[in-house]
Amino acid sequence: MINVQEQKVLLEVQNLKQYFPVKREKLLQPKLSVKAVDDISFTLREGETLSIVGESGCGKSTTGRAILRLDEPTAGKVVYNGKNILELSKKDLRTLRGDLQVIFQDPFASLNPRQTIQQILSEAMSIQNSVQKELRKDRMRELMHLVGLPEEALSRHPHEFSGGQRQRIGIARALAVNPKLIICDEAVSALDVSIQAQILNLLKRLQRQLNLTFLFISHDLSVVRHISDRVMVMYLGKVVEIAPKHALFDQPTHPYTRALLSSIPVPNPKVQTERILLSGDVPSPINPPSGCRFHTRCPFATELCSSKEPETVEVQNGHYVACHYANDFFSA
Amino acid sequence: MSKEVILEVKNLQTHFTTKRGTSKAVDGIDFTLHKGETLGIVGESGCGKSITSLSILRLIPSPPGKIAGGEVLFKGRNLVELPESEMRKLRGNEISMIFQEPMTSLNPVLPVGEQIAEAIRLHQKLNKKEAAKKAVEMLRLVGIPSPEKRAKQEPFQLSGGMRQRVMIAMALSCNPEVLIADEPTTALDVTIQAQILRLMKELQERLGMGVILITHDLGVVAETCDKVAVMYAGNIVEHATTETLFETPLHPYTQGLLASLPKIDEDQEELYTIEGNVPSAFNMPSGCRFASRCPLATNLCREYKPELIEHESGSKVRCWVYSNKWQEQEVVV
Amino acid sequence: MIWFIIKRLMQTVPVIIGVTIVVFVIMQLVPGDPAVLLAGEGATKETIEALREQLGLHQPLYVQYFDYVSNLLRGDMGFSLKNNQPVLQEIMTRLPITLELAIFSTLITIVLGMLAGIISAIRPYSILDTVVMVVALLGISLPSFWFGLMLMYSFSVKLHIFPVAGWDSMLHVVLPAFTLGAGGAAIVARMTRSSMLEVIRQDYIRTARAKGVKERVIIYKHALRNALIPVITVVGLQFGALLGGTVLVESIFAINGLGRMIVDAIRMRDLPVVQGGVLVASLVFVVVNLIVDILYRLFNKRIELN
Structure with a gap:
């Protein structure tokens, strides 16, 4: 594992907000918005894997999309190479997309079924002009080798591949333009365990070989624990905890993180987990709870929690928690 | 186990006939379920676990599907041969089922209370009003707050977790003896999954039904099941008590599956992987179906299909390694 | 709402x-x-x-x-150039006839179309299904002027069951309404069939089966209501097409409706009448669309959320 703190900052997200307007149902209803991502900040260092975890609707995927400007964020800054991505012109943004790539959960949906793998890869290269025309053939063979597919795969169509192989193609396409950062949005979630293991190993190997940085978005905490250097936990559009992997899994501090970790079924019948069972469902992001957004489900909530939004506290080197009682929970 | 057997599946075979040929999605599986017990059926997509569950209640879409052989014995009756009208009396009454997708498994245009009441009225001698009242009671039983109000709502007004509670309420409304749960928590978030699993456990203890839990999640199995059947390519390859299975997995596939899981409490540099892919359902090898991916496979495995045999640990396993033939073969080599 | x-x-x-x-x-x-x-x-x-x-x-x-x-x-649409009568008055005597024709045709479209569609969907790819769908295909393909004449020839001239032409009794309504509604019925039948087949594959139908619901109840209670949502839109669109169709059918059966009025006025270059007729026909279309939208909404409350 790399020592994260010594690496240079590759990407910095500052006060990022992404609101989506809600269609008004009633005539005189005030204008509402879904606060999908509500004022989050974090940094990503070169060569590391930062994971974003949380349950559906917490804003983890929206964060990834906002960084790439697949949706136009409402406010905030995303600084990459000294430039704010959110202020780039269309042309500069296109150039930049060569550095920042994304792999989705369902690669099949993003692969044109009529194109062969060769066409898909060559299209990606020509958009970014990342590889000279004469060299593209060689580069494609190299890519196939990198992601563990036979060279013959180049002349075939996406539907001829299994789920795991398609994800390898998705990875090859992302790598075609020599990216620095890859955002993996639930990239292994749809795969069976045995295939998932193959893809996770592949991602790790590629990271070492090509010095890639990953922003790994997932709901599966076991996978996150395996692949990450640092982990960021989100709840209802906010970051509740961010820490190096071991700190987070060994000393989860925010009550939500604790509940989340304790909810995972462990594949070992002898382990009896002390489960913190949360009551109810996640509240609506249109009208999130006042104060700490987790207070409606938090077993430790006090009056303070419902009235005042907690500051983010650094409980230990690099371990940040957004909870009024962070220090109490940390030592506890 | 001394408890009473309530469901016995013998050599069940379900085939699908399409233009590409016949696929033996479920190819001769056996298991028994006792009262109050939870049996897990695990495996990866396409292994036949869901088809098995649908076959028990004869809910396979036909054509193209067909139960091609075997028996499903429930209280002395073979469900495979039961007339459709008798089968209907059983469904949702003595054997009921919950499905993976709570989003799409409820009728979008009917109030949820009405959907529960429908099952009650079908199988119990209650009038409309009494059934509606019972439906509200069921909603309360599964922990839905203000059930009177919720009963009148339509599925889109409920969250995913609540919809799955509604499905459970519906399935349990007639006190079934067997509940088949097909990936009941796969579509849910972990904290909601924890709620639903806890609820199912509580209700099972209270109502004493046998549960068949179909899942791909070994964590869920470890936590909820008494015994497990591992399926691969239409066969059961290992059948054991949960404890034994996780402690001493026998089949190379089971071992691989467990080893390829990322661990929540342990650092691993590289994950174990099972190389290759599941053979095509239309073109099954004549030998062991796992042979092409198995690190231990020999010619014996590639040529002859192993039977499910009893191992000294009490588990059953479909693998030549644990048979006498394996030793003889070593000698020949 | x-x-x-x-x-x-x-x-x-x-x-x-x-x-x-x-x-x-x-x-x-x-x-x-x-x-x-x-x-x-x-x-x-x-x-x-x-x-x-x-x-x-x-x-x-x-x-x-x-x-x-x-x-x-002010309700003033001018005066007919032909007979100096107020256009509005003329329209008011003609409109009810055309509306009556259109409504009966729509009823035929809905009842016949849905019935045929459901019958087909219950046993897809069976002989019955094939027959129904072939008839439906014919229904779409046959031009209404020919179909109308054939109906008139068989049922009025030969069999004397229905009057040949005019608009006096309920019996007069049958043939024109059938002529006008047949094409729509065919479209609705095909639409209902494909929509039903789509719905029958849904998870909630499987849930209903798992509850032990009878196949018949599954069709009428669980499938039909969901399947009808897209069909309503088609019926609404058909009603618009129907208004155009009245022109032909009114001419064939010699019915003094709005369509025939407009055709006659065009032939006579009676511009105020044409103007008024087209305007009223358009307004009827707008109103029908409004009703369809509201019905659609009633059937499909989920739209409210999205």
Whole structure:
């Protein structure tokens, strides 16, 4: 594992907000918005894997999309190479997309079924002009080798591949333009365990070989624990905890993180987990709870929690928690 | 186990006939379920676990599907041969089922209370009003707050977790003896999954039904099941008590599956992987179906299909390694 | 729901204004001077000039349009050039006949179409399904003027079951309504079938089966309501097409409806009647669309959320 703190900052997200307007149902209803991502900040260092975890609707995927400007964020800054991505012109943004790539959960949906793998890869290269025309053939063979597919795969169509192989193609396409950062949005979630293991190993190997940085978005905490250097936990559009992997899994501090970790079924019948069972469902992001957004489900909530939004506290080197009682929970 | 057997599946075979040929999605599986017990059926997509569950209640879409052989014995009756009208009396009454997708498994245009009441009225001698009242009671039983109000709502007004509670309420409304749960928590978030699993456990203890839990999640199995059947390519390859299975997995596939899981409490540099892919359902090898991916496979495995045999640990396993033939073969080599 | 209806009603206002503009402009584009037509052959230049003055044809177009609309609001659609009767009066006697025809045709479209669709969907790819769908295909392909004549020939001329033409009793309604509704019924049948087949594959149908619900109840209670949602839209669109179809059918069966009135007026170059007829037909279409939207909403409450 790399020592994260010594690496240079590759990407910095500052006060990022992404609101989506809600269609008004009633005539005189005030204008509402879904606060999908509500004022989050974090940094990503070169060569590391930062994971974003949380349950559906917490804003983890929206964060990834906002960084790439697949949706136009409402406010905030995303600084990459000294430039704010959110202020780039269309042309500069296109150039930049060569550095920042994304792999989705369902690669099949993003692969044109009529194109062969060769066409898909060559299209990606020509958009970014990342590889000279004469060299593209060689580069494609190299890519196939990198992601563990036979060279013959180049002349075939996406539907001829299994789920795991398609994800390898998705990875090859992302790598075609020599990216620095890859955002993996639930990239292994749809795969069976045995295939998932193959893809996770592949991602790790590629990271070492090509010095890639990953922003790994997932709901599966076991996978996150395996692949990450640092982990960021989100709840209802906010970051509740961010820490190096071991700190987070060994000393989860925010009550939500604790509940989340304790909810995972462990594949070992002898382990009896002390489960913190949360009551109810996640509240609506249109009208999130006042104060700490987790207070409606938090077993430790006090009056303070419902009235005042907690500051983010650094409980230990690099371990940040957004909870009024962070220090109490940390030592506890 | 001394408890009473309530469901016995013998050599069940379900085939699908399409233009590409016949696929033996479920190819001769056996298991028994006792009262109050939870049996897990695990495996990866396409292994036949869901088809098995649908076959028990004869809910396979036909054509193209067909139960091609075997028996499903429930209280002395073979469900495979039961007339459709008798089968209907059983469904949702003595054997009921919950499905993976709570989003799409409820009728979008009917109030949820009405959907529960429908099952009650079908199988119990209650009038409309009494059934509606019972439906509200069921909603309360599964922990839905203000059930009177919720009963009148339509599925889109409920969250995913609540919809799955509604499905459970519906399935349990007639006190079934067997509940088949097909990936009941796969579509849910972990904290909601924890709620639903806890609820199912509580209700099972209270109502004493046998549960068949179909899942791909070994964590869920470890936590909820008494015994497990591992399926691969239409066969059961290992059948054991949960404890034994996780402690001493026998089949190379089971071992691989467990080893390829990322661990929540342990650092691993590289994950174990099972190389290759599941053979095509239309073109099954004549030998062991796992042979092409198995690190231990020999010619014996590639040529002859192993039977499910009893191992000294009490588990059953479909693998030549644990048979006498394996030793003889070593000698020949 | 009330808000939705109000909102939807308000949306029809610009549509109606648009319709009046289109109708007005089209009439301006028709070759020939209305004053010349009105004055008749052999009229002097002075007479024509005086008529122009009287009709306000010297005014700029927007003033003419404004006059036209304000007259409309007072229920004044001008007078027929043929018989000097008020156009509105003429329309009012004709409209109910056409509406009656259209409504009966729509009923035939709905009842026949859905029934055929459901029968087909219950046993897809069976012989019955194939027969129903072939008949439906014929229904779409047959031109209504030929189909109408054939019906008239078989049932009126040969079998004497229904009257040949006219519009006096309920018996008179049957053949024209069937002629007009058959094409729509065929479309609705195909639509209902494919929609039903789609719905029957849904997870909630499997849930209903797992509850032990009878196949018949599954079809009528669980599948049909969901399957009908797209069908409603088709029926609404069909009603619009139907209004156009009345022109032909009214001519074949000699029915004094709105469609025939418009055709006759066009032939006689009776512009005020054409103008009024087209406007009223358009308004009927707008109203029907409104009703369809509201029904659609009632059937499919989930739209509210998205």
